[in-house]
Amino acid sequence: MQDIAGTTVLAGAGKMGGAMLTGWLARGLDPQRVIVVEPSPSPEISALAAQGVRLNPQGTATADTLVIAVKPQTFREAGPRLKPFVDPTTLVVSIMAGTTIASLQAVCGAKVVRAMPNTPAAIGRGVTVAVAAENVSAAQRAAADALLKATGAVEWIDDEALMDAVTAVSGSGPAYVFLLAEELARAGVAAGLPEALAARLARETVAGAGELLHRSELPAATLRQNVTSPGGTTAAALDVLMGHEGLQRLMIRAVAAATARSKDLAK
Template structure:
């Protein structure tokens, strides 16, 4: 069982957030909502958004000098993976040999993070529903991460949704392909369902609303139900009915199963390439 800090307010030291884009910003909002003192957060971001700048009034430090930060409780790296090799070495002064380093960058391995940043590394992959506190993150810890550090990482990641831990880093590329990239697949489903509705004769505004609410409502039903997704699908499908007619297309040769298998394989491959 993963040890947890009782609350983020219990952390001793400053949390340094490197990269405050959409995901980094979502994490920061989650930390503050969970009670982390804004004055104990330092953001390293050369191009801060207006939302990040607004947090300065609450005490968040923006691009402070290392000497102004004090002890670092954790360095959270939320850079774009393509920027890491160039910008990563600038983060090394924030991480001592035993400092907790939490990365949410796709494809960047624990070994690469240790080489560039140092510290005790936790590699994690959240997804964009983190923006509303409904993300899911998978994390893996290096062997030198202590139980207390793992608890700190768990608390930081729990602020944006559910957290699952694995001991096998090799799974992280597939995790990235399924849940990290997964929201885009769902949004594409809503987009294409609306387009197909227009093709069937619906006004664009109505088609868009029907697709959006159908995807959102079905997702919420799936979350709340004790039934698995296959059973929920079958419950919508009356023999000889309209749903079965559509599913024969979606589940036929070259249909959704084949497409998603290929899509996840392509994303997994790209995640591995990012590590090189």
């Protein structure tokens, strides 16, 4: 990771922070230039100390990049403890939902990138959306991009106000897909399938369809149409799912609810 210079401090090494750290090391970031601040490290994170990662070192060192991956509700308490890592040149990258650039600047300094990853980052298949403060340099943006790409794709936006909708679509989106697998399995049981078989069929169908969508350059609508024969079984099901009170209206309401909650968290 040649774009990453100096010392990188990771504050918070839970599931998402841990996934990012694993990705950085796999991509060649020198572990001796990584400091992890995590009060309750997992055995996996503790084991990385043997590779040279500095875990909860005594004292503080100024970070070239500080990545904040703590829970948003703990930031007010944790933020002041992170400030000693920051000087006027430090880049702060936050993956905390609902925490604005202005809030981060007030606590940790002015050079801030706000990012929203999602849980497939744990297997390197996440997608992260990021927005940078105006005073972030091109080199710092490149460094943030390299760190975030360690867990999957990265999209950049210019308008921070879009982050609430981003959180609702991609940040929370994996839960919607998992719910689809749950409900598809339940529907299979209701149609007469054994529970275990229905669960396996639903799981593999959702996973396979997702992989096909990932590999194909065709729009999702075209892939759907390719499965649907006029007057066939799929068309009968889609008449229900795409009806007046179907999936489209439910998804609009769901994303709107998540967007509103994200805005509430920022207050």
